[in-house]
Amino acid sequence: MSSIFVSAESLVKDRVLNQPDSTLSSTSKGFDPEQDAAAAIEMAADLLRESRALQTPQERRQQSELDRMIGHDADKATLVEMTDQAFRTHTPARVADQMTHLLDLQGIPRFFSPVEQAMLKGFQSFGEYLPGVAVPLVKEKMRRETANVILPAEPDLLTPHLASRQRHGVAMNVNLLGEALLGDDETRKRMQSFYELLRMPEVRCISVKLTTLYSQVSPLAREHTIRMVADRLERLYRNANHMDDGSKAKDKFVYLDMEEYSDLYLTADVLRETLERDDLESVQAGIALQAYVPDSCLVMRDLIEWSTKRVAGGGAPLTIRLVKGANLEMERVHASVGGWPLAPYTNKHDTDANFKRMLWELITAAADGNIRVGVASHNLFDVALAMIWTQRSGASDSVQFEMLEGMANHQRRALTERDAAMLLYAPACTKSDFLHAITYLIRRLDENTGAENFLRHAYRLQPDTPDFELLAGRFKDALMDCKTVSVQPRRTQNRYQTPVQPPAAEHWTKFVNEPDTDWSLPHNSKWAQETLDRWKPLCDEQATRVTPVLVGLPDVDSLDGDDRVSAEWFTTDDVSRPGVVTCRYKKATSPAVESAVKASSESIWAADLSVDERFAILRSVAQLARERRGDWIGSMVAGAGKTVAEADPEVSEAIDFLEFYPLTMKAWDECDGIRCEPRGVVAVITPWNFPLAIACGGIAAAIAAGNPVVVKPSMQTLLPAWLMCQAFWDAGVPRDALQFVICDDEVAEEWLVKNPIVDTVILTGGTSTAKRMLDVRPDLHLLAETGGKNVTVVTAMADRDLAIKHVLHSAFGHSGQKCSATSLLLLENEVFDDPEFREILADAVRSLPVGSAWDLHTRVTPLVDPPTDKLRRGLQELEGGESWLVMSEHVDGNPTLYRPGVKWDVQPGSFTHTTELFGPVMGVMRFGRLEEAIEIVRSTGYGLTSGLESLDDREIKLWRESIPAGNLYINRPTTGAIVLRQPFGGVGLSAYGPGIKAGGPNYVLALSRVTHVSDWQPPTDEVEASHDQLDRMRDWIERGRYSDEMLGDAQKFRIERAITSQEIANATDFALEHDTYQLVGQDNIRRYRSVDGMTIRIEKGDDIADAIVAISAAVCVGTQFTLSLSPELDRSKSAMLETTADWLPGLIDPIEESVEQVIERIEGGGVSRMRTLTPAKESIRRACGRNFITVIDEPVVDHGRIECLRYLNEQSISHDYHRYGNLGRRSAALSKPAEE
Secondary structure, eight states: OOGGGHHHHHHHHHHHTTOOTTGGGGGOTTOOHHHHHHHHHHHHHHHHHHHHHTOOHHHHHHHHHHHHHHTOHHHHHHHHHHHHHTTTOSOHHHHHHHHHHHHHHHOOOTTSOHHHHHHHHHHHHHTTTSHHHHHHHHHHHHHHHHTTTSEEOSHHHHHHHHHHHHHTTOEEEEEEOOOOOOSHHHHHHHHHHHHHHHHSTTOOEEEEOHHHHOTTOOSTTHHHHHHHHHHHHHHHHHHHTBOTTSOBOSSOEEEEOOOSGGGHHHHHHHHHHHHTSTTOTTOOEEEEEETTSTHHHHHHHHHHHHHHHHHHTTOOOEEEEEEOOSOHHHHHHHHHHHTOOOSSOSSHHHHHHHHHHHHHHHHHHHHTTSEEEEEEOOOHHHHHHHHHHHHHHTOGGGEEEEEETTSSHHHHHHHHTTTOOEEEEEEEEOGGGTTHHHHHHHHHHHHHTOTTOHHHHHTTOOTTSHHHHHHHHHHHHHHHTTTTSOOSOSOOOOTTSOOOOOOOOSSGGGOOOOOOOOTTSHHHHHHHHHHHHHHTTOOGGGOEEEOOBOTTOOOGGGOTTOTTBOSSOEEEEETTEEEEEEEEEOOBOHHHHHHHHHHHHTOOHHHHSOHHHHHHHHHHHHHHHHHTHHHHHHHHHHHHOOOHHHHHHHHHHHHHHHHHHHHHHHHHHTOTTEEEEEOSEEEEEOOSSSTTHHHHHHHHHHHHTTOOEEEEOOGGGHHHHHHHHHHHHHTTOOTTTEEEOOOOHHHHIIIIISOTTEEEEEEESOHHHHHHHHHHOTTOEEEEEOOOOEEEEEOTTSOHHHHHHHHHHHHHGGGGOSTTSEEEEEEEHHHHTOHHHHHHHHHHHHTSOBSOTTSTTOSBOOOSSSOOHHHHHHHHOOOTTOEEEEOOEEOTTOTTOEEOEEEESOOTTSHHHHOOOOSSEEEEEEESSHHHHHHHHHTTOEESEEEEEOOOHHHHHHHHHHOOOSEEEESSOSOOOOTTTSOBOOEETTEESSSOOBTSTTGGGGGEEEEEOTTOOOOTTSOOOOOHHHHHHHHHHHHOTTHHHHOOHHHHHHHHHHHHHHHHHIIIIITSOBOSSOBTTEEEEEEEEEOTTEEEEEOTTOOHHHHHHHHHHHHHTTOOEEEEEOTTSOHHHHHHHHTHHHHSTTTEEEEEOOHHHHHHHHHTTOOSEEEESSOOOHHHHHHHHHTTOEEEOOOOOSSHHHHGGGGEEEEEEEEEOOBTTBOGGGGGGOOSOOOO
16 A cells, blocks of 8 residues: 555544544643633733733724724625625726625725725715726725735835844744646746745745645545645755755745645645655654644644654654634535535534644643644634643743734734744735735635634733633633543545435425535545446456346346347447447347337336335435445446546435435325326436436436336446446336336337337437437427537636636536536636636646546546547637637547647637537637627527626626526536536427426426316415416406306316416415525525417317416416417407407417418427427427427416426526635524534
């Protein structure tokens, strides 16, 4: 086993053995919490008095501002917005507009001084008129206001400040600000900046993060990441200790910083791996550990043990900087979105207790000469405690105190006057890189204004006051508990262990998604590598043999000579290893498939089970999926060329489908007023790009609704689909209820599409495939998720680095082989013309690791097949005006491996603009106004996913209300939809069916025959539901001149019942936006949108009550429609229906038209969905099929929750609204810690 895993494995072993929390007791000689607390509180009081005497007038002014801010959370939110947004755009007029908008909307923050408030009022009134003058003044003012906490990185400005601090006996730790870097060129530039800093005589110490040394840091690819980062960190250590005369500098020091929990174990392993290299034993180096993460104590103990051995071998002791942690808000977001426990402690008391525990153990080790300690805190109680313990143990030479530059400087001066060794953490950035400071500023603002944070009180705190006594009491309580606070990790997921099945949700609204694998835990990444090592040899002669699983067909070992399957064994190759066979399979013959479908039609297994019994079976499948996660991942790597990072969420999605769909079926089964019955045979025809989850979802939904299933997977990716079906059979699903068909496309078309025995086809595939199905069988009940030409729009108000990060994931995940992948990037002119944006984007794309799916660090894998003609054209050819920002290149040695490409300046209407390419190439277009970008999106004809990157709430509102797509993503990637969070499905050329989404609560309805019961009455006291348009419908029914003639009492009763039900459904569901999960930092909205181009067709013989219920349902949800009346209708009926337009002008457009005229309107683009009350005429169906228009001819249902759906499209909106974890105006809602 490689040495880089030794420390991680030891930590895993510690967890398994449940390392005791009482380690402190073995080193607690002289530890008296009562006495130490009293002494520390007394010293803290003295330090407070001394610091107040040293406070300057400027610091008192800052104190006053902070006090005012603390009293007004809204003002703090406004400051965050101003800081975050004022520097995004480079156009003064746009800055002025945004600032004025914020001030108009939120008001001028009250913590500003009267002079500053007057300046902002002036800007609010006149800034837009003279933006070229006003904006630079405001920006410069904001920079000056932050200059006390963020130093200028320009050498001529930085050097004097550092020299001044050194003259006052204060050392500085310089940290060049900047979040995770996206490309290798960027990291090389940052490395060069580090070298230049270390050459400056005034710079003695710098801090770096893993993500500033290497752009592709991955906790999953641990071994690769550790090697890459260690190589660069070694260079940094050697340069830090280099002198031009060949000697070694003894006074240069490099700290490894840490921000997120995901970096914890990785950072510790990188540090050890680097320092164990030749000739680095004397290097003085350090690492930061965060006490708010319990795991940090385990890592600290491991590092102390390691440093002790290093010192015993003649090496320099390691320095550990102990901090409490300032990234809690972002950790809350990660935990909530990931479905994991919150990694830090859930309360400040435990954090404080762990800080003291770690502090004691560190000072004890320092006293033994094995470690050096940096006590990083502004809490004077903790500082005093550290001073007492340090002095008592004689470790003064090995302990220094660390504070933040510009934060409570008067307290720092009080410490230095007591001769305490002091190091100031000094963030720095150049004027041109001031954007990099925003993250730091927001994080510090969150930390320093936290309700229990010492700095919140520090400026006005005095001894012998209630506030002092409150803080002193909290300090003592934490110290008393420091022996007993748990240091066991709160994240305990372990893929080596047999997973425990969670309890079933009571209702689908209580459904909890299956968490993906937590790669920040070292044992899980080790598990992933072992999974690959186990699966990689299963090839060639050891390749898995897969055969059709049909009723009456023997198992694979008995198939030789059976004429129902091919005599020949076919093969599929590993896309990452050309010529290596991973699957051998036989095809079913046409008679065998015909027989299989007939057997399915005779299966009553699922229909005879109760809904609860189906639920139990599907939950058993879900549990098998959990247990077989590793094999399912391995099969997708081997059989579909997916990376582990892409395959793992697909397993989670499959589990979600299995648990969720039966819950929704149960809810519909229990819904008063309707009856749900199985439809019949469902054919699930699945794609190669999501071979497991999509197939599993289709099967699970069909079985939940009581239908038998025939699944026909793509022959390119048979292996994962076959393994997935095995779980169904193993859980008790009989073969006649689920048959696995391997056959040629012609056979599938004949027996799974054209065959009237098959009721429903669930298709995930190309739009052309769906059109072909409708052509060969016009009356097919088809549920199709088809293609997409998906666009991400980036405005001048975007966080541009974050936008690039999201676009990389969206465009090139699985090599762009996703129907949801971003294929077009639309940039506002300012962003398009920004050379820095171009350079960062190009660098980030070029830096994506390209290679084999068997390598954990690979991001871009080979294509499943050689490029199609369309994709080849996209990868290799340029249209007029286009150029390559990054040229796509074929990688020698694999016919399907390509480096990703980016086409610049794609023109409207061009091939790249309008064509779905399905590969690792993205086009970039420019736009002037957001409305123009929306029209560019609309002109593609597709409507699957779309993304927006903008911090302007006005742009977000305009875009989300205008964009024609089924799944909208704001300030996040456009791929990775999760069951119920973001039900998936599109509009336009991206979908065929009734507008209900996979992974949503209504999907199983499309697999059921739904009728209303005759003796049902909606509960009128359920909700206050009033509806003006429906009231007009009632008036029309009661007062219309044809009503008494055409409608009897029974029909009127039925219609009133339906209208009442529709009112209730609209008020409780369709008119609302639903966010089931209420995640921290991310909205996930489900809502309903009216269908444009709706037609309701009334034919001769259609029931008048059915017609009125259908019309009222469309009216209820606000869908404008054409009421198409057959000339063959009875004249009185036709006249009556025409009068609806008089009562509801603008909603209903009645026209009398023949079938030929209907078809003409369809062909002319005047129809987007057709509702008929009885089976549609074949000619109309054929015309709709040619134009990819859904026809709904299910029976009219009086229940509003059913009939209203016919006239709506579901839409999902996922919006990352947090900023680096800061929740802005919603932070007050976070009144309790994240859920366990």
